[in-house]
Amino acid sequence: MLDDRKLAVLRAIVEDYVSTNEPVGSKALAERHNLKVSPATVRNDMAALEEQGYITQPHTSAGRVPTDKGYRLFVDRLSQVKPLSAAERRAIETFLAGAVDLDDVVMRTVRLLAQLTRQVAVVQYPTLNRSTVRHVELVPLHDRRVMLVLITNMGRVEQRVVELPEVVEEHRVAHMRGVLNDCLDGCGLSCVPEQVADLPQRLPIEERPAMATILSVLLETLVERHDEKIVFAGAANLAGADFSVGLRDVLEALEEQVVLMRLLGETSSDTPSALTVRIGSENAYTGLRGTSIVATGYGQGDNQLARLGVLGPTRMDYPVTMGAVRAVARYVSQILAAS
Amino acid sequence: MLDDRKLAVLRAIVEDYVSTNEPVGSKALAERHNLKVSPATVRNDMAALEEQGYITQPHTSAGRVPTDKGYRLFVDRLSQVKPLSAAERRAIETFLAGAVDLDDVVMRTVRLLAQLTRQVAVVQYPTLNRSTVRHVELVPLHDRRVMLVLITNMGRVEQRVVELPEVVEEHRVAHMRGVLNDCLDGCGLSCVPEQVADLPQRLPIEERPAMATILSVLLETLVERHDEKIVFAGAANLAGADFSVGLRDVLEALEEQVVLMRLLGETSSDTPSALTVRIGSENAYTGLRGTSIVATGYGQGDNQLARLGVLGPTRMDYPVTMGAVRAVARYVSQILAAS
DNA sequence: ACTTGGCACTCGGGAACACAGAGTGCTAGG
DNA sequence: CCTAGCACTCTGTGTTCCCGAGTGCCAAGT
Numbered sequence: 213m214l215d216d217r218k219l220a221v222l223r224a225i226v227e228d229y230v231s232t233n234e235p236v237g238s239k240a241l242a243e244r245h246n247l248k249v250s251p252a253t254v255r256n257d258m259a260a261l262e263e264q265g266y267i268t269q270p271h272t273s274a275g276r277v278p279t280d281k282g283y284r285l286f287v288d289r290l291s292q293v294k295p296l297s298a299a300e301r302r303a304i305e306t307f308l309a310g311a312v313d314l315d316d317v318v319m320r321t322v323r324l325l326a327q328l329t330r331q332v333a334v335v336q337y338p339t340l341n342r343s344t345v346r347h348v349e350l351v352p353l354h355d356r357r358v359m360l361v362l363i364t365n366m367g368r369v370e371q372r373v374v375e376l377p378e379v380v381e382e383h384r385v386a387h388m389r390g391v392l393n394d395c396l397d398g399c400g401l402s403c404v405p406e407q408v409a410d411l412p413q414r415l416p417i418e419e420r421p422a423m424a425t426i427l428s429v430l431l432e433t434l435v436e437r438h439d440e441k442i443v444f445a446g447a448a449n450l451a452g453a454d455f456s457v458g459l460r461d462v463l464e465a466l467e468e469q470v471v472l473m474r475l476l477g478e479t480s481s482d483t484p485s486a487l488t489v490r491i492g493s494e495n496a497y498t499g500l501r502g503t504s505i506v507a508t509g510y511g512q513g514d515n516q517l518a519r520l521g522v523l524g525p526t527r528m529d530y531p532v533t534m535g536a537v538r539a540v541a542r543y544v545s546q547i548l549a550a551s
Numbered sequence: 552m553l554d555d556r557k558l559a560v561l562r563a564i565v566e567d568y569v570s571t572n573e574p575v576g577s578k579a580l581a582e583r584h585n586l587k588v589s590p591a592t593v594r595n596d597m598a599a600l601e602e603q604g605y606i607t608q609p610h611t612s613a614g615r616v617p618t619d620k621g622y623r624l625f626v627d628r629l630s631q632v633k634p635l636s637a638a639e640r641r642a643i644e645t646f647l648a649g650a651v652d653l654d655d656v657v658m659r660t661v662r663l664l665a666q667l668t669r670q671v672a673v674v675q676y677p678t679l680n681r682s683t684v685r686h687v688e689l690v691p692l693h694d695r696r697v698m699l700v701l702i703t704n705m706g707r708v709e710q711r712v713v714e715l716p717e718v719v720e721e722h723r724v725a726h727m728r729g730v731l732n733d734c735l736d737g738c739g740l741s742c743v744p745e746q747v748a749d750l751p752q753r754l755p756i757e758e759r760p761a762m763a764t765i766l767s768v769l770l771e772t773l774v775e776r777h778d779e780k781i782v783f784a785g786a787a788n789l790a791g792a793d794f795s796v797g798l799r800d801v802l803e804a805l806e807e808q809v810v811l812m813r814l815l816g817e818t819s820s821d822t823p824s825a826l827t828v829r830i831g832s833e834n835a836y837t838g839l840r841g842t843s844i845v846a847t848g849y850g851q852g853d854n855q856l857a858r859l860g861v862l863g864p865t866r867m868d869y870p871v872t873m874g875a876v877r878a879v880a881r882y883v884s885q886i887l888a889a890s
Numbered sequence: 891a892c893t894t895g896g897c898a899c900t901c902g903g904g905a906a907c908a909c910a911g912a913g914t915g916c917t918a919g920g
Numbered sequence: 921c922c923t924a925g926c927a928c929t930c931t932g933t934g935t936t937c938c939c940g941a942g943t944g945c946c947a948a949g950t
Binding site for chain 2: 452
C-alpha cells in the first residue's frame, strides 16, 4: 500500500516544505533528492499519498503540502531525533549550572529552550507530589496573624499568611512549630494529611483552635498548588512564523494556565518520560490548529516531576526540535537531582 | 499661535483617529464634532497644526494623523483622566481581594490591568528596599548545607541554599539562627549590611567561618534582587492592534527584563506617584516606535514600592487607559498596605 | 506491472490600466 | 477672518490579461 519509495517521497516532501515553506512540486523533488526516478513517477506516488490523506494541495496546480496525518507518519516512522551538537550541549550545561534557586532553574530552562528551538518554550514547575517536607516555619506577624512557610526538599518554598481565631502568645507559636516539625519532617507531601489528622488532640487545649486553623491553611496550600504553575518564553518567535490561524488565539492559549497545562500533560499518563508530539488538529483545542507541541516529562527516572516542551507551527523541524527538548529535559533533571 | 479652536481641532483629530483608526479629513471633522465652522476653516487650522508638527498626512490627499508630538500635547493639555465606572471599581476590588500571597497579588494585578485596558500590562514586583526583616530562618539540609530563608514584612520570601565551608552541628545552626534574628529582626533591608558587619566577631570562633559564608550569601541576595522581577500579561491584545513596526520587536522587548525595567522606571525619579506617559519615539528604544507606555508608581504615599503600567500602540485611548492604570495602582497599594 | 515522456489543462499571482472618491491647497468673495 | 468653489493629487479597488508552475492522464517503453 505504501511502499518504500512512497515513504521516501513523503519524507522528502516534509523536509522540503519545512525548509522552504512553499508547496513542493514533483520536478523539484525528483531533482533535489536523488530519488533516481522521473517527475512523472513521483507524481503518481504523490497522487497515491494524497489519496490516502498524507498530503494535500492548496489549489489545483500547486505543489503538495503535508497534512497533519502526513506529519504524524513522518514523526512516527520516517525521522529520527537529531542529537544536539557538542557545542550546544556544553552551552546548555553551563547555562543551567549557574542557577541559584528553583525559580532560577525554571526561568533559565524555559529561556534556553526557547532560544535553542526558536519556538515558544513551556515549562511546568516541579510538582509537589513527590517532594518531602524539609521544614515548617511559623513566624508571628501580629497578635493574631502568623506566616506559615513550608520548605520542601526540592528547594521549593510555599508561604501563607494565616489569620488565627484568637490571640496566641509567642511561646505557644514556638511550641506549635516544634510539634509541626516533629510530626512532618521528612514526610512526603502526599501523606501530610494523615500525619496531621490527630495532631490537635495531642496538644494542650489552648492551642487547638489555632492549630486547627493553621492545618486547614496548610492542607489547602498543598491542594491548591497541586497542579502547578507554568511559565513560557519565546513568544517573539511566533511573530516570524505565520500561522494558518491568527496568532491571537495562540497567545491567548499561552496565557491561560489551564489550557497550557492540558496541552503539556495530555499524554503523560502512560510513559511519562517519552517524547510526545501533538500535531495540529490532534490538539483538540480550537485556535491551536496549525500548531504542534513537542513535550516530555522531566525528573529522575520514574520519579517524574513535571513536563516541559515547546509549541510551534505545525510546519516545524521535528527532528531538531525533539532533540532539543529531550536534551534540555535531561539536563534539567540532572540539575534538580543534584540539589 | 495655537488658538483655542486649533486645539479643539487637534483634540478632535486625536479622538476620531483613536476610535476609527483611519486618517481623519476636514469634512468628517466639521460634521462629527460641532465645531460651528466649515471644512475649509478646519483645513486652514490643520495646515497650521501640520506646519508645527502636531499632525501629519500619510500621503498627499489623505486625512491627517496625529504625530507623537500631537499625542503629547493631547495628553498634557487637552484630555483629562477618565475615572472608571462604579462597576469596574467593584470588579477590581473583589478580584484583588481574593489574593492569597504576594505572588498572587502581582499575578492578579497584571491580569486585571491587561483585561481592563485591553493592552499589555506590566507590573514590577515590590522592591525590597523599604521592607524590613520579619524573620530569618536557617534550615539544615545536609552536613554542610543549609537553606537560608528571609521573610520580609511585605510577605516576600527569599531563599538560598548555602554551601558551608565545614560541617556544622545542628545546635550550632540553631544558635546562629537565634543570633541572626536578634540582630536583624525588624531592621530595614537597606541597613542589613551595617547591622551584620561585626556579627562574626561576636560569635564563638567555631561558628565564624560558617556565619561569614551565610552572611555573604545573604548580602548577595539583597543586592541581586535589588531591581526586581517584572511580569507582564495580555500579550494577546497585541495581535489585534497593528503596529507600524513589527510586533516581533515588541514581544522581544517584553521578554527582556532589563528593557522592560527601564521603560517602566525611566521617569520615576522626580514624582514617583504621578502618571507618566511615554509616547512613541520618546521611548528611545528602537523597535518600540509606535508604542506608548502609561505607568505609575504604587505603594503607600511616599513609600513607593515599585511601578506598574501598560504598553500599547501609540494610537490608544489615553484618558481611559490612564484612568485604569491609576485606579489599579491605588487598589493594589491599598491591598499591600493591609497585609 | 511499473516507469517514463509528452501534452493539454488549470489555476494562482503579478503587471498594467482605468476609475471613483476622498481629501487637499489655493483663490476669490463675503 | 471665514467660506465656497475649483482644480489637483493621491490611494485603493476592480478588471483584464498573461505567464508559468504544476498537475493528470495517456500511450509507449522496459
